[in-house]
Amino acid sequence: MAHDDSVQADVLISEVGPRDGLQSVQATMPTEAKFRWIDALVAAGVREIEVASFVPARLLPQMADAAEVVAYAVRQPGVTVMALVPNLRGAEAALRAGAHKLTMPVSASRAHSLANVRKTPEDMVEEVRAIARLRDELAPAVKLEAGISTAFGCTLQGLVPEDEVIRLAAMCVAAGADESGLSDTVGYANPSQVRRLFRRLRSELGSRAGAAHMHNTRGLGLANCLAAWDEGVRTFDSSLGGLGGCPYAPGASGNVVTEDLVFMFEAMGVRTGISMQKIIAARAPLAAGLPGEPLYGMTPDAGLPKGFGPFH
Template identity: 80%
Template sequence: MPPPSGTTAHPPAEVLISEVGPRDGLQSVKTTMPTADKCTWLDALVAAGLREIEVASFVPAKRLPQMADAAHVVRHARRHPGLTVVALVPNLRGAQDALRAGAHKLTLPVSASAAHALANTRKTPAGMVEEVRAIARLRDELSPGTRLEVGISTAFGCSLQGPVPPDDVIRLAAECIAAGADESGLSDTVGYAHPAQVRSLFRRLRAEIGEHAGAAHMHNTRGLGLANCFAAWDAGVRTFDASLGGLGGCPHAPGASGNVVTEDLVFMFQAMGIRTGIHLEKLFAARQALAAGLPGEPLYGMTPQAGLPKGFGQRP
């Protein structure tokens, strides 16, 4: 029997856009955004419908002064009901501080490239797996409900090391899950990936770790960010990292500029009929809060500049 008029047999497809600008973006610019402006920007992102935001990185203030207010920002973000507050932690000490502040989810970068791992965390990939194990134990003791996510950095290549063997990437992801991580995603840290590579590696990841396969974190360094996100979606990925205005990169990966622009990614999925839960006009408004906190910092994005097509349905 066909569904009643006005309904569909299946609900529309849906994706989760995880906004990483307040962490990945802000730690990559020289200017330190004032804490009050960070909170205003976060409020605007939530108002636009973002359900998961990576708000801070728990690293020593001497190393990243942009993140010195991480605990305050986490506590502010927790005021928003229904928002998953994510914090990046590079080590056990960072995890302790993030758990104490009340982050709902910890994300740990584990690089498949030995050269990048040493530059970014001062540990080898094997050493980072042990760090995952220690953090998982700490999480289980202090806050069992907090999720632990691992992002496999330089999964598609490294500007320090060069090619990264896919077998190394998949093995490392599986080891992180075995060490206690809840999910493991793949990151194109330096913008080397192309769609065929993304589709192939995410299919292998999902075949290896199943429901533990996590987000796609793509960069637009060479203009393939959206194409790579589509390839990941085609391979079954349903969570995507992105940064408002394309803010951010990686300070330990030369040339790794340009996170995927949140506004463009949301537009692509909504144009395809895939729900994001995000209101594009309100997302454009959040750019104003970002620009006010970082005056003079260039912001990117084709959709905000061109506007929405005439007749475009504004259903999040």
């Protein structure tokens, strides 16, 4: 059963595990196992899921079934199905598969952009423009998000000027993106920096300022999400079990753990629309689909405090 639409939510938790998490681990989760995991996420009340990345299968065999997974997920009622697209070809495949929302990573670090996609940030803005045109032609209802990656620093070039980050986000929206959020790709961000950058982003873009995509590489993921919340951000990316690890800090999770993020907000009285028990239960199909893969999360390990509730 899908989530109860009568449950009002104050924040949108966007689950990125089936894309960001799965493409970061060595093993490839079988397609049927992905379906069971998505079902469990939907049953818990998750309303936006990044289910796949449309990249060549030879580069990311974990995503070879992207079109199939999107086609399955869009049959779930009340869920926005999102796909990551690195270029125009990926966007066309995602649109044809029926994705509701496309997210396009645009790196604020010139060094990272060239190493990652062999294009400058300005080249990527032109790619956003081309994708926006294609979207207008094929599926005008589909939302396009430009996520500014390495917005808080980069392992290759170190400091990323804040003016560059804001300028790039504004260029992406001007090129046709519906919104632009900020990603702490390598886990460098701190709460003071998060407040400052999201304040500037919201001042520049208003309602088109998008999600906070934080990593927990140095243990600051939840603190950074709270800092973004304080600045008015209401969409947060996270990954069940912190799936994906982090190549820069062995033993440290990469993405913010969905279960811990939901617990933090619910404990504060901020409604997520997600059932705490059911989101913890969604770890079972994830673990079954990736045997032996470490899962992170303080809340699932510690359990819920006595009297914590009520839950739908």
